Amino acid sequence: MISFYIKTYGCMMNVYDSNKMADLLVSKGYTQVLNPYDADVLIFYTCNVREKAVHKLLSDIGRLKFVNAKVIAVGGCIAQSEGKRLFERAPSINISFGPQTYHKLPEYIDKVLKGERERIIDSTFYKMDKFLSCPKKRNVSISEHIAIQEGCDNFCTYCIVPYTRGREYSRPVKDILEEAKWLLDNGAQELVLWGQNVNSYHGEAPYITIGHHKATWRIEQLLQAVAQLPGIRRLRYSTSHPKDFNEALMYVHNEIPLLVPFTHIPVQSGSDRILKQMNRGYTSAEYLYKLNKFREICPAIQFSSDFIVGFPGETEEDFKDTLRLVEQVKYTISYSFKYSPRSGTPAAKMLDQVPEKIKEQRLKILQDTLLQDQITFNKALVDKTQEVLFYKKGKRVKQYIGKNVYMQSVVVESEKDLIGKFKDVLIKSAEENCVIGQVV
Numbered sequence: 347m348i349s350f351y352i353k354t355y356g357c358m359m360n361v362y363d364s365n366k367m368a369d370l371l372v373s374k375g376y377t378q379v380l381n382p383y384d385a386d387v388l389i390f391y392t393c394n395v396r397e398k399a400v401h402k403l404l405s406d407i408g409r410l411k412f413v414n415a416k417v418i419a420v421g422g423c424i425a426q427s428e429g430k431r432l433f434e435r436a437p438s439i440n441i442s443f444g445p446q447t448y449h450k451l452p453e454y455i456d457k458v459l460k461g462e463r464e465r466i467i468d469s470t471f472y473k474m475d476k477f478l479s480c481p482k483k484r485n486v487s488i489s490e491h492i493a494i495q496e497g498c499d500n501f502c503t504y505c506i507v508p509y510t511r512g513r514e515y516s517r518p519v520k521d522i523l524e525e526a527k528w529l530l531d532n533g534a535q536e537l538v539l540w541g542q543n544v545n546s547y548h549g550e551a552p553y554i555t556i557g558h559h560k561a562t563w564r565i566e567q568l569l570q571a572v573a574q575l576p577g578i579r580r581l582r583y584s585t586s587h588p589k590d591f592n593e594a595l596m597y598v599h600n601e602i603p604l605l606v607p608f609t610h611i612p613v614q615s616g617s618d619r620i621l622k623q624m625n626r627g628y629t630s631a632e633y634l635y636k637l638n639k640f641r642e643i644c645p646a647i648q649f650s651s652d653f654i655v656g657f658p659g660e661t662e663e664d665f666k667d668t669l670r671l672v673e674q675v676k677y678t679i680s681y682s683f684k685y686s687p688r689s690g691t692p693a694a695k696m697l698d699q700v701p702e703k704i705k706e707q708r709l710k711i712l713q714d715t716l717l718q719d720q721i722t723f724n725k726a727l728v729d730k731t732q733e734v735l736f737y738k739k740g741k742r743v744k745q746y747i748g749k750n751v752y753m754q755s756v757v758v759e760s761e762k763d764l765i766g767k768f769k770d771v772l773i774k775s776a777e778e779n780c781v782i783g784q785v786v
């Protein structure tokens with residue numbers, strides 16, 4: 347029996363792909379192991395969103411070079427963008443496969459093991475094939491992600507995704523509902539509809555309209571359909587693009603009680619000049635208008651965002667615009683990063699790169715501001731009761747950690763095992779990154 351080990355880097359989409367890959371290999375008779383030193387096949391599933399990602403990958407491969415693995419495969423975004431260069435930089439790699447080709451991995455491993463090929467590279471954009479080729483998930487968790495679309499047509503100037511994941515495509519509604527039903531029938535209670543840009547979803551409808559045309563559904567219809575499935579307790583979606591966020595989706599939050607009143611709408615910058623340079627397709631005023639409209643339609647809604655500081659050409663005034671926007675929105679939780687160039691993107695070639703020291707200073711100021719808003723929000727929950735889904739044990743005995751509808755970590759102590767359970771929790775106190783409560 348051939349054993350394999352997968353090391354996954356990066357985002358939830360990569361975790362999702364890795365799980366699919368593992369299920370596929372197990373269905374073909376492979377055994378998954380948790381220690382790379384026990385594996386015949388080492389698979390590195392990569393991301394190059396973060397700085398020095400290639401360097402980190404190569405050092406991880408180097409560290410494991412004495413392992414007796416018969417095959418080393420590198421997949422995902424680095425494989426897609428580096429192509430043949432990977433073989434030159436790490437000759438021990440046998441297979442390089444892009445994010446749309448992982449369904450071919452068993453075939454490629456087989457070829458290397460049989461000695462038919464020493465090196466294989468595949469960076470084809472197969473789109474739907476991988477979803478159709480993968481078996482149903484083996485170990486279903488209480489909270490599961492379903493990829494509803496992949497790729498991106500937006501070409502933000504700093505982002506490598508359109509070049510690595512390819513152009514945007516949406517999975518047909520029928521396939522998504524089948525996957526959702528399987529997950530719910532096998533123990534999932536929370537589903538997250540997932541993709542690079544889910545609010546531009548336009549998947550083939552499950553029926554034929556007059557004139558024998560297949561209509562398409564938007565995410566609003568898809569959410570309505572998933573919310574009807576037996577067994578579902580909580581529904582989320584991520585990630586949204588501000589320019590594609592429409593009022594219909596805002597109203598859906600009022601129509602579906604189990605859709606959480608929380609959404610991630612990454613603004614990236616509060617400066618119109620920088621947003622233009624980033625090719626984001628909206629101004630800060632348009633962004634704020636949508637968020638205010640959302641609050642008007644659905645008063646319970648809370649927002650999170652991503653920010654990039656130190657984008658090429660960002661001045662002090664541009665940065666202050668970002669702080670002003672943060673001040674107006676008051677995010678519940680946010681993720682902020684220093685800009686770092688991705689080779690192959692337009693922003694990497696921009697001349698006016700911001701010095702590292704200034705980026706660091708701005709990041710600190712922004713993170714302190716965001717943290718203050720986060721603490722204020724956490725404190726506002728004290729003495730309120732929140733529905734919490736418990737995922738894991740805490741560090742202390744009898745301690746459990748779950749998430750409320752706002753994706754905040756909620757910590758409680760309990761005599762009973764709470765993992766996989768929804769419980770109402772009275773919030774007693776607030777910390778920076780979590781709230782502490784008591785099951786009621």
Ligand code: SF4
Pocket residue numbers: 498499500501502505506507508542543587
């Ligand atoms: S919307 Fe922009 S940042 Fe997001 S995946 Fe597409 S190109 Fe990248």
